[in-house]
Amino acid sequence: MQQDKPVKKSVDPVIDQKIIKPNRPKWLLWLLLLVAALLIFLWAYPRDRSETSAINNADQAATQPVASDVNTGNPIDALNAWFNGDRSRDSQWLILDSLSFNSGSATPSVNNADQLQKIADILNQYPDSRALIRGFADATGPQELNNKLSAERAGAVKSWLVQHNVKDTRLSIDGQGDAKPVASNATEQGREMNRRVAIKMLSNNAGG
Known part of the structure; x- marks a missing residue:
């Protein structure tokens, strides 16, 4: 009696790709990147602004000409x-x-x-x-x-x-x-x- 050969199942490549790698929404990645950039900006901006302001104030005071007397x-x-x-x-x-x-x-x-x-x-x-x-x-x-x-x-x-x-x-x-x-x-x-x-x-x- 002849044994039946196993039947190979064919899977549509497009459907197979979706099964292996589920489609994740791209907007979520961009949102995470935007939040990270915002946090970095908020951390660095006040420090840079205060240091720059202090240096500018000091230089502005120092540019005053020495009094003639x-x-x-x-x-x-x-x-x-x-x-x-x-x-x-x-x-x-x-x-x-x-x-x-x-x-x-x-x-x-x-x-x-x-x-x-x-x-x-x-x-x-x-x-x-x-x-x-x-x-x-x-x-x-x-x-x-x-x-x-x-x-x-x-x-x-x-x-x-x-x-x-x-x-x-x-x-x-x-x-x-x-x-x-x-x-x-x-x-x-x-x-x-x-x-x-x-x-x-x-x-x-x-x-x-």
């Missing part, structure tokens, strides 16, 4: 020139480049004590003269703190001069916060330059 030369030479010359007007602001301040600190690091001592000696040669000492801060930190720090920096210089025989009543102080930067607040070197103290001789009470 700032003397960037040697403060000792400028003081001597003012006392030996026309004192009918206030002197320029003389930056005390022998001092430096750490961020958030009002305690000066004295890089050249001779400069401060010579300033005290010159002021003591003219006992009727008066001076205004002004402190500054960089643009980091809240404005209220910067105003406080800048005034304290000016006060620290005043205390030093008073300890070296300059009368307290001849010296006034104020703080300008982060106003009038002399360098870019976007770099550490620039911020260090902006943390400074300057002195100005006042003509209305100057004598000698």
